[in-house]
Structure formats: structure tokens, C-alpha cells
Amino acid sequence: MEPKDTHQANTPQEASAVASNQLEEKHPLVIRWTHWINFPLMVVLTWSGLLLYWENSNFRVGLGSFTLVKLFPAAFYEALHLNNRNPEGLAWHLSLMWLFTANWLVYLAYLGVSGKWRYIAPNRSTFGRALGVMLHDLHLRKAKPPQGKYNGAQKLAYSAVALMGVLMIVTGFALWKPEKLGWLAVPFGGVDNAKAVHFWLTILFFLYFVVHVAQVVRAGWSNFRSMIVGYELVSNLGGAQPEPSEPLLRRLSLAAGVTAEAQIRERSIRGFVIASVAAAIVVGTLMWVGSQSGDEEVPRPLKWATEGRDEEHERDREREEQGPIHSASRPLRTEESESK
Ligand code: HEM
Numbered sequence: 001m002e003p004k005d006t007h008q009a010n011t012p013q014e015a016s017a018v019a020s021n022q023l024e025e026k027h028p029l030v031i032r033w034t035h036w037i038n039f040p041l042m043v044v045l046t047w048s049g050l051l052l053y054w055e056n057s058n059f060r061v062g063l064g065s066f067t068l069v070k071l072f073p074a075a076f077y078e079a080l081h082l083n084n085r086n087p088e089g090l091a092w093h094l095s096l097m098w099l100f101t102a103n104w105l106v107y108l109a110y111l112g113v114s115g116k117w118r119y120i121a122p123n124r125s126t127f128g129r130a131l132g133v134m135l136h137d138l139h140l141r142k143a144k145p146p147q148g149k150y151n152g153a154q155k156l157a158y159s160a161v162a163l164m165g166v167l168m169i170v171t172g173f174a175l176w177k178p179e180k181l182g183w184l185a186v187p188f189g190g191v192d193n194a195k196a197v198h199f200w201l202t203i204l205f206f207l208y209f210v211v212h213v214a215q216v217v218r219a220g221w222s223n224f225r226s227m228i229v230g231y232e233l234v235s236n237l238g239g240a241q242p243e244p245s246e247p248l249l250r251r252l253s254l255a256a257g258v259t260a261e262a263q264i265r266e267r268s269i270r271g272f273v274i275a276s277v278a279a280a281i282v283v284g285t286l287m288w289v290g291s292q293s294g295d296e297e298v299p300r301p302l303k304w305a306t307e308g309r310d311e312e313h314e315r316d317r318e319r320e321e322q323g324p325i326h327s328a329s330r331p332l333r334t335e336e337s338e339s340k
Pocket of ligand 1 (some may be wrong): 026031040042071120158162213219223224225300337
């Protein structure tokens with residue numbers, strides 16, 4: 001995931017090669033917008049998921065009866081003020097799940113229609129290359145595996161993430177209306193298993209996020225900028241060539257007298273201004289919605305998402321009292337069970 005060199009010219013030959021620097025399209029507009037829209041959505045969905053999960057915090061890492069870590073201990077919820085906020089969590093979660101689903105589907109549809117899925121889809125050589133990347137990153141192997149647009153490790157990670165998003169959506173909808181959409185949970189072995197998959201996917205997404213951001217920091221500014229601006233400066237000196245199996249990445253032709261450096265500067269200013277305005281609108285909207293507390297601290301603009309839920313839960317509870325449990329409705333976490 002290394003950025004391509006922007007080379008300083010030392011010799012006349014190099015100078016003419018540097019002069020042929022070009023802008024290469026790295027991330028098309030749809031990929032950039034869906035990527036950055038996804039980020040705040042995932043943050044709020046994870047946070048609101050924890051507000052919901054507080055009620056029934058029963059996953060753990062361990063073997064048999066031995067528990068290494070309880071996910072999560074009461075102290076965790078208290079420290080982050082995640083306790084006793086179930087209705088609020090539900091309203092955020094059920095509102096944003098629609099945006100997350102729509103955004104993810106746009107991303108996948110674009111990958112499919114544009115053929116850009118080829119950049120992230122693994123092939124037979126990907127696993128070997130991913131291992132090569134790991135050994136290289138750990139300084140255990142000198143040779144750098146071929147990069148292409150994405151290296152083997154990135155291909156594996158990004159295709160896994162694309163699939164994880166789909167599983168998140170499917171399990172999420174199964175949990176949303178278990179009576180009507182419980183069939184979505186059948187491949188997972190039922191609603192309870194779908195709930196476990198939904199939870200562990202969140203943990204996996206979080207771990208992915210930590211590694212992903214660390215890799216982005218490591219890869220440097222030019223790589224990060226390309227996810228905002230769309231283009232990267234490439235020189236014919238030392239720049240990695242796309243893999244032959246991948247279609248060539250589009251290069252911008254420059255008008256006479258315009259250098260690639262001037263072009264990227266101009267595009268960066270435009271890109272970062274738009275990104276800052278968009279980020280301010282998102283943060284402002286989230287803060288405004290959060291401040292519109294109605295009953296039970298549920299923000300009024302999000303009320304629509306949970307309308308009818310109380311009656312459904314009531315019906316659920318009655319059914320549970322009558323017969324075997326087949327729904328995702330949870331026993332309430334009481335102060336009593338809390339203190340255990
Ligand atoms: C919310 C969690 C995130 C997810 C699920 C995610 C997922 C992804 C995916 C799937 C790609 C590949 C896109 C494609 O070409 O199809 C990608 C690329 C990228 N992401 Fe993220 N991302 C997340 C957060 C972030 C954050 C916070 C940053 C910035 C610090 C970031 C920076 C980048 C960059 C720079 C690339 C391009 C990497 C390259 O070209 O080598 N991402 N991300």
C-alpha cells in the first residue's frame with residue numbers, strides 16, 4: 001500500500017522523465033463517496049448497536065466454561081455511558097441501517113457494473129501474494145510483491161469487507177423483523193445464530209478498521225489524498241505498473257503548460273474543501289438530531305424508525321410466554337442481573 005514516488009530530478013534524463021509525471025485515476029467518484037459516507041454510518045451504527053447490546057451482553061471469548069473476556073463487562077458500558085439507553089440506540093440503529101444498506105448496495109452495484117470488482121476480487125495468485133506482503137511488511141522477505149492497484153493483502157481484506165457488509169445487512173434485517181424476515185436467518189441456523197454473526201461481524205469490522213487506518217497512515221499522504229481527490233501523481237520513474245491482468249488505470253492528459261503537480265494541487269484544494277463541507281454537514285446534522293430529544297431520550301427526527309415496535313414487542317412477548325422462543329426479542333437486563 002505504498003504511495004508511488006514523486007521523484008526529484010537529479011540528471012537531465014531524470015528531469016525529462018519527471019516532466020512526464022501524470023495524474024492517474026485511482027478511486028472513482030462513486031467509490032470515494034460511498035467509502036466516506038460509510039465511515040460515519042459505521043461509527044454511529046456501532047455506537048448505537050452497543051446501546052442496544054447492553055440489554056443482553058452475553059458473548060464472550062473463552063473455552064468451555066473458562067471465560068477469557070466477557071463482551072462486554074458492565075464497567076465498559078458505564079465508562080462509555082452506554083447503559084440504560086436502549087430506546088435511543090434502537091432509534092439510531094433502525095434509522096441508519098437504511099442508509100448503510102443503500103450505501104453498501106450502491107458501492108457493490110458500482111463495482112459490478114464498472115468492472116472494478118476485478119481490482120479487489122482475489123484470484124489464484126492472491127493468497128501467495130498476500131503472504132508475500134505480510135513477510136515483506138514484517139521485514140522477513142526483501143522482495144516486494146507486485147502491487148497493481150491493490151496488493152494481495154489488500155485484495156483479500158477489501159473483498160472480505162465487501163462480503164462482511166452483505167452479511168451485516170442480511171443478519172441485521174433478520175433481527176429487525178424476525179417474524180417476517182426470519183427466513184433470512186435460515187442459512188445461519190436461526191435468529192439467535194444470526195444475532196451472534198451480527199455481533200462478531202461488528203468486532204471484525206472494528207479490528208479491520210484499526211489495521212486499515214494503521215496501513216493508511218503507513219502508506220502516507222499521497223495514498224490518503226487519492227481517496228479524497230481520486231488521483232495520484234505517478235512518474236515513469238520507479239512507479240509500480242498495474243498488473244497485466246488488470247485494465248490500465250485511466251491517466252489524465254494535461255493541457256499544454258500545465259504540470260501534473262499543478263493539477264493535483266488544484267484538485268486537492270477542490271477535493272478537501274468539498275470533503276470539509278460534507279464532514280461539517282454530517283457532524284452538524286448528527287449533533288442536531290441528537291439534540292432533539294423527545295420521550296425516552298429518543299431524538300424526535302428518528303421516531304419514525306421505531307414506530308409500531310412496542311406493539312410488536314408486546315405481541316412477541318405474549319408469543320414467547322405461550323410457546324418456544326423463535327424471535328430476537330431479548331430478556332431485559334435488570335439491575336439485579338447487572339450486579340451479578
Ligand atoms: C469505517 C470503516 C472503513 C471501511 C469499512 C473501509 C473500507 C475500505 C475499502 C473496502 C476500501 C477499498 C475501496 C475500493 O477500492 O473498492 C478502502 C480503501 C481506502 N480507505 Fe477505507 N474504510 C474505512 C475507513 C477508513 C478511514 C477512517 C480512512 C482514513 C484514515 C480510510 C482510508 C482509506 C484509503 C486511503 C483507501 C485507499 C487505499 C489504497 O488505495 O491503497 N478508510 N477502505
